[in-house]
Every structure is written in structure tokens, then in C-alpha cells.
Amino acid sequence: xxxxxxxxxxxxxxxxGLQSLFGRALGRATAWVGIACLAASTAVSLAVLAEVLRGxxxxxxxxxxxxxGATFSMGxxxxxxxxxxxxxxxxxxxxxxxxxxxxxxxxxxxxRFFAIVNxxxxxxxxxxxxxxxxxxxxxxxIMGLASYLLIGHWYHDLANARAATKSFLVTRLGDIxxxxxxxxxxxxxxxxDFAVIDAGAASWAPGVATLAALLIFAGAVGKSAxxxxxxxLPDAMAGPTPVxxxxxxxxxxxxxxxxxxxxxxxxxxxxxxxxxxxxxxGVTAFLAATVGTVQADIKKMLAYSTISQLGYMMLGxxxxxxxxxxxxxxxxxxxxALLFLGSGSVIHAARGEQDMxxxxxxxxxxxxxxxxxxxxxxxxxGIPPFAGYFSKDEVLLTAWENERWLFWLGAxxxxxxxxxxxxxxxxxxxxxxxxxxxxxxxxxxxxxxAVPLVVLAVFAxxxxxxxxxxxxxxxxxxxxxxxxxxxEAAWYAAASTIALAxxxxxxxxxxxxxxxxxxRAHLVRVLRPVYVLFREKWYFDHLALGATGLxxxxxxxxxxxxxxxxxxxxxxxxxxxxxxxxxxxxLAVGDAQAYxxxxxxxxxxxxxxxxxxxxxxx
Amino acid sequence: MSWAWxxxxxxxxxxxFSALRVVLSPSITHAALHLAxxxxxxxxxxxxxxxxxLAVVQVLVYVGAVMTVIIFAIxxxxxxxxxxxxxxxxxxxxxxxxxxxxxxxxxxGALVLVGYGSVVWTAAPLAFQESLPMLAxxxxxxxxxxxxxxxxxxxxxxxxxxxxxxLAALVGAIVLTRREVAVRVRELPKPVDLRAVxxxxxxxxxxxxxxxxxAERASAGGEA
Amino acid sequence: xxxxxPVAAYLVVSVVLFSIGLFGALRRxxxxxxxxxxxxxxxxxxxxxxxFSRYLPGAVAPGQVFAVFxxxxxxxxxxxxxxxxxxxxxxxxxxxxPDVRDLKG
Numbered sequence: 012x013x014x015x016x017x018x019x020x021x022x023x024x025x026x027x028g029l030q031s032l033f034g035r036a037l038g039r040a041t042a043w044v045g046i047a048c049l050a051a052s053t054a055v056s057l058a059v060l061a062e063v064l065r066g067x068x069x070x071x072x073x074x075x076x077x078x079x080g081a082t083f084s085m086g087x088x089x090x091x092x093x094x095x096x097x098x099x100x101x102x103x104x105x106x107x108x109x110x111x112x113x114x115x116x117x118x119x120x121x122x123r124f125f126a127i128v129n130x131x132x133x134x135x136x137x138x139x140x141x142x143x144x145x146x147x148x149x150x151x152x153i154m155g156l157a158s159y160l161l162i163g164h165w166y167h168d169l170a171n172a173r174a175a176t177k178s179f180l181v182t183r184l185g186d187i188x189x190x191x192x193x194x195x196x197x198x199x200x201x202x203x204d205f206a207v208i209d210a211g212a213a214s215w216a217p218g219v220a221t222l223a224a225l226l227i228f229a230g231a232v233g234k235s236a237x238x239x240x241x242x243x244l245p246d247a248m249a250g251p252t253p254v255x256x257x258x259x260x261x262x263x264x265x266x267x268x269x270x271x272x273x274x275x276x277x278x279x280x281x282x283x284x285x286x287x288x289x290x291x292x293g294v295t296a297f298l299a300a301t302v303g304t305v306q307a308d309i310k311k312m313l314a315y316s317t318i319s320q321l322g323y324m325m326l327g328x329x330x331x332x333x334x335x336x337x338x339x340x341x342x343x344x345x346x347x348a349l350l351f352l353g354s355g356s357v358i359h360a361a362r363g364e365q366d367m368x369x370x371x372x373x374x375x376x377x378x379x380x381x382x383x384x385x386x387x388x389x390x391x392x393g394i395p396p397f398a399g400y401f402s403k404d405e406v407l408l409t410a411w412e413n414e415r416w417l418f419w420l421g422a423x424x425x426x427x428x429x430x431x432x433x434x435x436x437x438x439x440x441x442x443x444x445x446x447x448x449x450x451x452x453x454x455x456x457x458x459x460x461a462v463p464l465v466v467l468a469v470f471a472x473x474x475x476x477x478x479x480x481x482x483x484x485x486x487x488x489x490x491x492x493x494x495x496x497x498x499e500a501a502w503y504a505a506a507s508t509i510a511l512a513x514x515x516x517x518x519x520x521x522x523x524x525x526x527x528x529x530x531r532a533h534l535v536r537v538l539r540p541v542y543v544l545f546r547e548k549w550y551f552d553h554l555a556l557g558a559t560g561l562x563x564x565x566x567x568x569x570x571x572x573x574x575x576x577x578x579x580x581x582x583x584x585x586x587x588x589x590x591x592x593x594x595x596x597x598l599a600v601g602d603a604q605a606y607x608x609x610x611x612x613x614x615x616x617x618x619x620x621x622x623x624x625x626x627x628x629x
Numbered sequence: 630m631s632w633a634w635x636x637x638x639x640x641x642x643x644x645x646f647s648a649l650r651v652v653l654s655p656s657i658t659h660a661a662l663h664l665a666x667x668x669x670x671x672x673x674x675x676x677x678x679x680x681x682x683l684a685v686v687q688v689l690v691y692v693g694a695v696m697t698v699i700i701f702a703i704x705x706x707x708x709x710x711x712x713x714x715x716x717x718x719x720x721x722x723x724x725x726x727x728x729x730x731x732x733x734x735x736x737x738g739a740l741v742l743v744g745y746g747s748v749v750w751t752a753a754p755l756a757f758q759e760s761l762p763m764l765a766x767x768x769x770x771x772x773x774x775x776x777x778x779x780x781x782x783x784x785x786x787x788x789x790x791x792x793x794x795x796l797a798a799l800v801g802a803i804v805l806t807r808r809e810v811a812v813r814v815r816e817l818p819k820p821v822d823l824r825a826v827x828x829x830x831x832x833x834x835x836x837x838x839x840x841x842x843x844a845e846r847a848s849a850g851g852e853a
Numbered sequence: 854x855x856x857x858x859p860v861a862a863y864l865v866v867s868v869v870l871f872s873i874g875l876f877g878a879l880r881r882x883x884x885x886x887x888x889x890x891x892x893x894x895x896x897x898x899x900x901x902x903x904x905f906s907r908y909l910p911g912a913v914a915p916g917q918v919f920a921v922f923x924x925x926x927x928x929x930x931x932x933x934x935x936x937x938x939x940x941x942x943x944x945x946x947x948x949x950x951p952d953v954r955d956l957k958g
Binding site for chain 2: 858861862863864865866868869870871872873874875876877879880881882883885886888889890892893896899900903904906907913914915917918920921922924925926927928929930931932933935936937938939940942943948951
């Protein structure tokens with residue numbers, strides 16, 4: 012089965028084709044066609060995973076392009092990383108698609124939604140399974156396209172269209188870096204095959220490796236919404252919630268992390284690149300968490316949370332915690348998808364309202380949603396025994412060993428994480444309902460939406476155990492690179508993270524659950540500068556605008572240069588020709604004798620020249 | 630001093646004096662006549678150079694034809710005497726372009742003379758070629774035979790081209806100077822009225838059967 | 854017959870005649886005058902050619918044939934040129950070269 016792993020991306024792509032061509036004819040059944048294909052794909056992935064767990068591996072490839080002397084192939088490589096990823100991607104996508112049948116019911120472009128979701132899933136699977144940069148890049152770009160199309164699903168509202176464009180353009184910036192990085196790798200290795208590149212990276216000059224790594228990381232920064240290219244993810248919440256759950260929480264944004272993991276030997280060959288990765292990750296985690304504390308929109312809060320958790324993964328990769336980071340990637344996929352789908356459930360119940368300040372007390376009305384949401388929230392905060400604890404803990408322990416200050420940054424972030432998610436939970440589900448109308452009409456979700464929630468909650472609750480010390484750290488062992496050691500179990504480090512997380516949760520709960528609003532208002536007044544900083548997202552949007560301004564200024568200069576200097580030069584030549592022409596015009600008098608005189612003069616000059624050139628004289 | 634030098638001196642004097650009169654004379658007819666003298670002088674030079682054919686051709690064509698044409702043109706152009714020029718007396722500032730023509734002409738002349746250098750000014754100049762390179766069947770025919778032979782062998786193509794050129798010049802000159810001839814448009818025959826023909830049973834008015842017979846008899850008679 | 858005349862003599866005469874002709878062609882106003890001056894120049898050239906043809910070994914045939922052609926072309930050119938002058942004189946009542954500037958650019 013492992014050698015047939017290429018079926019896994021083909022099935023969703025096939026579904027995409029069917030849904031695009033026959034969607035109109037199939038009607039509502041279109042969604043189930045896609046789900047059927049995806050279920051089959053999931054089954055195949057699980058089979059592959061089972062085999063890889065037993066030690067199997069596979070690599071298949073077909074020749075694709077022949078350009079000049081180089082041949083590029085299309086191929087699939089299946090190892091532990093790939094097997095785990097495709098299992099996760101297909102499974103979570105399946106959950107989200109089933110959920111979407113209920114969530115998107117009644118949407119005018121129901122079929123288009125499912126078709127593009129399947130396109131996306133296919134592309135993501137291509138990225139995971141690709142055995143060379145070219146194929147990976149192709150899938151990468153198609154993912155970007157699908158993301159754009161899905162964010163702008165309700166494009167009649169111009170704001171959604173703009174959000175989609177923003178996401179596409181910002182990730183594009185990263186993609187340019189990735190593309191140049193691919194060129195550098197090709198220069199250095201002579202091929203785009205990962206097997207060759209990974210094997211040979213150690214022998215590259217450190218400068219080359221650093222350059223390639225940083226460029227590839229640029230692509231990851233874009234796709235995984237790290238600082239400073241993170242500005243698109245909160246705006247991407249304009250898309251339907253299942254899209255947010257799938258693409259902007261579990262899969263596409265994880266592709267950046269996956270990319271770094273995939274090209275890890277290149278990063279290892281360059282000392283500085285990994286340090287950059289770690290710092291970027293840590294800073295992102297912290298910044299995003301702080302901004303998440305002041306969000307009113309439930310989806311935006313989760314968006315910043317995603318950015319923050321992705322920062323954790325990058326941090327893990329940067330401090331040589333390869334297996335830890337990937338473990339966190341997997342567990343994050345489950346609980347973040349759960350959280351998003353849960354928020355979707357709430358939004359669905361609240362008839363489209365997303366402002367948490369207008370919610371409250373929904374637990375009584377949406378018990379199932381609320382319960383699963385709490386499970387996800389605790390996982391996110393890293394409270395044992397839920398999934399997030401084990402994976403985040405692993406990352407932080409690796410940081411403790413290698414870069415102590417990053418550990419403290421991560422631990423502080425854990426505290427803030429606990430705070431904002433507790434805040435979110437309390438505002439949404441507990442306390443007195445703030446909007447009576449909303450409260451009255453709220454109802455629990457239909458089964459087609461509820462079942463995925465429950466399934467994901469189970470994973471969020473128990474997945475972590477697979478990586479815990481007591482069960483032999485199966486996940487890490489499975490994913491680890493050869494020779495990678497597990498971090499030492501510094502219990503005081505682990506204890507401080509749990510303490511900070513718990514403190515955060517308690518603080519959030521108290522502040523938003525028990526305390527009176529006046530207290531919160533008072534705190535905001537006291538901490539006003541901090542509050543504003545968070546609310547303005549650390550002024551990154553302003554920075555981006557400034558950067559755009561710079562770009563516009565540069566292009567204005569270039570435009571001026573082109574018009575004045577370049578065109579001026581050309582015009583000057585033409586003008587000069589005109590001047591010459593006008594001057595020569597004076598010769599065309601129309602008087603034959605004048606012409607004769609000119610000719611005679613020319614003969615005179617010619618004769619003089621001839622004779623002056625050394626003709627022998629008597 | 631041989632007769633050659635005397636002849637040469639006379640010819641040169643006449644040629645140069647007349648050439649100057651040609652270009653400096655205020656009267657166009659005077660200029661034309663002096664040109665004729667120059668042309669004859671050149672024929673004389675040709676004789677001195679023992680090129681008898683060219684001398685004769687020069688007189689026949691240049692003096693006989695070209696000068697005639699020039700004089701015809703002068704007379705037919707029916708212009709008042711040339712204006713504005715008083716020849717030598719008016720100094721060199723009148724006519725056209727001030728002193729430039731003199732300058733240019735003298736310059737060209739001087740430079741050409743300089744250019745003749747080794748040919749003309751050396752102590753051992755070129756010698757006169759007494760004998761012509763005779764071909765077998767042209768002995769005794771002088772330059773005439775030589776030129777004739779050359780024109781019909783080595784220079785045949787230029788010869789034919791020159792005749793074409795003369796034809797073109799001939800046609801061109803005639804076409805250019807033809808006076809416009811008014812062309813009378815002949816009357817077109819009246820259109821036939823077929824209904825009238827059908828009604829009356831007679832063809833269009835034209836030569837009747839009788840006329841045709843008369844014409845035949847007339848021509849038959851003429852022939853006999 | 855009379856071999857003492859140096860080639861220089863003929864050449865000098867030819868150059869003098871040519872210069873005079875050039876002078877006249879550039880200076881005179883009347884078109885017919887100009888044409889006459891040009892005939893003068895052509896004759897000077899012919900003299901030059903024939904002189905060389907008789908003084909250079911083996912140049913008799915080319916020199917004199919060339920001179921024949923010059924005479925031919927000069928005749929043709931005179932005919933057509935004068936026809937044009939006549940036309941001009943008829944239509945514009947002038948035969949002055951400076952009066953005909955239609956091609957002034």
C-alpha cells in the first residue's frame with residue numbers, strides 16, 4: 012500500500028474535477044461525492060501510516076519535464092513524516108468537510124466551496140508527498156490559489172475580496188523568497204530532488220546553506236504567518252469558518268513548518284539559519300498571544316492563537332527540537348480545528364454574530380459545543396492531560412536545553428495563551444447573556460456538525476498521550492530524525508510552564524468570569540499604553556503600509572526616471588535628428604546651380620584629400 | 630619651331646579666348662558662336678593628335694548638330710536678351726554666387742594639374758605613340774578602323790546601350806516639346822431603337838444596300 | 854608626324870578649358886548658357902582622353918571609344934536639356950536657373 016501512496020492526493024483532485032464539471036448536475040450530492048473521495052483517501056493514508064509504523068518506506072517517481080540537459084520528475088516519497096502528515100491532513104479535512112455540509116447549507120455557491128476545498132486538500136497532499144522542489148512548489152502555489160478563492164468565497168462583499176487579495180499578496184512575498192531559495196538549492200546541488208539535497212546539504216559552503224535556508228524560511232514565514240508576514244491571517248477570517256478551520260489552522264499554515272522540516276538538513280548545515288527560525292518563532296508566539304488577549308471577534312482571537320502556536324512550532328524546529336515541533340504540529344491541528352469548528356457552531360447558532368462581547372451564557376444553549384470547546388481550549392492552554400500540554404511541553408523542554416531565554420519567552424506565552432482562551436470561553440459561554448435576542452435564538456448544531464466536533468475533541472483530549480513519557484513517547488520516536496535525542500526531563504521547567512499556563516487560565520477566568528466589568532475597565536485604564544499596543548497589533552499594519560509607501564515612492568522614482576531620463580534620451584536623439592534635418596534642409600534650395608556649386612566644392616575637397624594622402628610628387 | 634607648335638599655339642589662343650567669351654559674354658548668341666569656335670578648335674586638336682575619326686565626328690556632331698540645336702533653342706525660346714549680366718565689365722560680383730565660382734574652378738584646375746604630377750611635370754614625360762596597335766585587317770585604316778573594330782567587339786554592349794539612349798533622348802525631346810493638339814471627339818453613333826426596328830422592319834439608318842454596291846464598284850474600278 | 858609636342862601641353866589646355874567651363878556653369882544665370890558651359894567642359898574632357906590615348910601605350914582604342922561615347926551622350930543630353938529649357942521658357946517666360954525652385958525643400 013505504501014507504494015500506492017500517490018493515490019492519496021489524486022483522489023481529492025479527482026473529486027475536484029468531478030465537482031467542477033458536474034457540480035450543477037449533482038446538486039446537493041456534490042458535497043458527498045467529495046466526502047466519499049476524501050474518505051477513501053483517508054483510508055489509504057491510514058493504511059500507509061500503519062505500514063510505515065512497521066518500518067516500511069517508499070519512493071516512486073516518473074519523469075516529467077526535460078529542459079535542456081536537466082530532467083525533472085514527478086514523484087512521491089513516503090517516510091514517517093509524510094505518513095503522519097497525510098493521515099492528519101486527510102482526517103481533519105474529512106471532519107471539516109462533513110461539518111461543512113451543515114454549516115454551508117443554503118449557501119448560494121455550495122458546490123464551488125466543496126470543489127475548491129478538495130482542490131486544496133489535493134494540493135496540500137502533493138506538497139507533503141512531493142519528492143522534489145518543483146512538485147512541492149506547484150502544490151504550494153495551488154494551495155495559495157485555493158486559499159485565495161476560499162477566503163473570498165463571499166466575494167460580493169468587497170471587504171472579503173480585499174482580505175483574500177491581502178492574503179495572497181503577503182504570502183506571495185514569502186513565495187518569492189522560496190523560489191529564489193529553490194534556485195540556490197539547484198545551483199548548489201544540481202538537482203531539485205530532496206533526497207539528493209538533504210544528503211548533500213552538509214557539504215555545502217555555510218554561506219550557501221544559510222542563504223538557501225533563509226530564503227526557504229521566507230516562504231515558510233509567509234505561508235505560516237510568522238512575523239512580519241503574519242498580517243494576512245487575521246484578515247483571512249473573512250472566509251467561511253470551515254475554511255478557517257481547515258486551511259488557516261490545521262493544514263496550509265502548517266505547510267510552512269512542514270517545509271522547514273522537509274529541508275531540515277539545509278537548515279542544519281547553516282548554523283545561523285536555525286537561530287533565525289527559533290527567534291522568529293519565539294517572537295511571533297509572544298506577540299500574537301498578546302494581541303489575542305484584546306480581540307473581540309472570536310475568530311480573530313483564534314487566528315492570533317494560530318499564529319502564536321505556529322510560532323511555537325518554528326521555535327521548536329529552531330532549537331533542534333524536530334520531533335517536538337512536529338508533534339506539536341499534529342496535536343495543534345486537532346485542537347485548533349476543533350476550536351474553529353466550535354466557534355463556527357457558535358456563530359451558526361448566533362446567526363452570524365462573531366463579537367464575543369455580545370455573547371454570553373451560551374453554555375446552557377449549546378452544551379455540546381461548549382464542552383468540546385472547553386476541551387480544545389484546555390488543550391491549547393497546555394493543561395495536562397490534554398494534547399497540547401505534551402507537545403508544547405516537549406518544545407519548551409528542548410528550548411530549555413538549548414536556548415534558555417527562548418524557554419522563558421515560550422513559557423510567558425503559555426501563560427498569556429491560557430489567559431486569552433479562558434477569556435474567550437468565559438465571554439462566550441458563561442456569565443449573563445449580553446444580547447437577549449441572540450441568546451433566545453441560539454440552538455445547538457445539527458448532528459452533521461456536532462459529530463466532527465466530538466471526534467476532534469476525542470483527539471484533542473487523548474492524542475497527547477501517544478507522546479507522553481509513560482507511553483514511551485511513540486510519536487516523537489516515530490518522527491525523530493536519526494540521532495535526535497529526547498530532551499532531559501527537567502521537571503522544574505515543566506512545572507513552571509504548567510504553573511504559568513494554569514495561572515493564565517485562572518486569571519482569565521477570574522477577570523472575565525467572576526469580576527465585575529468595572530474592574531476590567533479600570534484595568535484597561537491603568538494599563539492603557541499596553542492595551543493600545545496590543546489592540547493596534549504592535550503597529551504591524553502601519554509598518555506594512557509604510558513599507559508599501561516606500562515601495563510606491565521607489566516606483567514613483569523609477570517612473571520619473573523612465574519618463575525623464577530614458578524617454579528624454581530617446582526624445583533628445585529624435586530632436587537632434589530633427590535639428591540636423593532642419594539644418595540640412597537649408598541645402599535643398601531647389602536651385603540646380605547651388606547643387607552644382609556644392610558638388611564642385613565636394614570634388615575640390617575630395618581632390619585635395621586625395622592629393623594630400625601621399626601621392627608622389629615630382 | 631615646327632609647324633606643330635605653331636598650329637598648337639594658334640588653336641590654343643583661339644580656344645581659350647573663345648571659351649572665355651562663351652562664359653563671360655553678356656549676349657547669348659555671341660556666346661553660342663564662340664562656343665562653335667571652341668568646338669572647331671578641339672577638332673583641330675584631335676587632328677594634331679592624329680585622331681582623324683574623332684576630329685570629323687566632332688565637327689559633324691558637335692558643331693553640326695549640337696550647335697544647331699543650341700541656336701535653335703536660343704531662337705525659339707523667344708526671350709529678351711539675358712538680363713542682369715554685363716560680363717567681364719560688370720566685374721566678378723554680378724551674376725551668381727560672387728567670387729565662389731572662380732575660386733572653385735581655379736581650385737579644381739590647380740588641383741588637377743598638381744594631380745598630374747608624375748605624368749606631366751617630370752623630365753621624361755610620356756612619349757607620343759607613333760604606331761597604332763594595328764589588328765590584321767585594319768592596317769592602313771587608321772583610328773577609324775581601330776575604333777570601328779573596337780565598337781563592334783569589345784565595346785558592343787555599350788554601343789547598343791548608347792543607341793538606346795539616343796532613341797530615348799529622341800523620343801523624349803519630341804514628347805516634351807510637342808504642342809498640345811486638340812483632339813476632336815468623334816460623334817458616337819446614335820443608340821438603336823429596337824421597337825422602331827420591330828415596328829417598321831427597317832434597320833438603323835446607315836449605308837443602304839445600294840451604297841454598298843456603289844462602294845464596291847468604285848473600289849473594283851480603282852483597282853482595275 | 855610631329856612628336857615634339859609634350860603631353861603636358863594638351864593636358865594643360867584641357868584643364869584650362871575645363872576650369873573655364875566650370876566657372877561658367879556655376880556663374881551664369883541663363884539655362885542655355887549653363888548648358889553651353891557644360892558642353893565646354895565635356896569637350897575639355899574629350900581632349901584629355903584623346904591626348905592620353907595617344908600618349909599611353911595601348912590606350913588608343915579605349916580612349917577614343919570613350920570619347921565617342923562622350924560625344925554621343927553629350928548630344929543626347931543637349932537635345933533633351935534644351936527641350937526642357939524650351940518648355941520652361943514657354944510656360945514661365947523665363948529661362949533663368951534661379952527662377953526654377955520648385956523642388957525647394
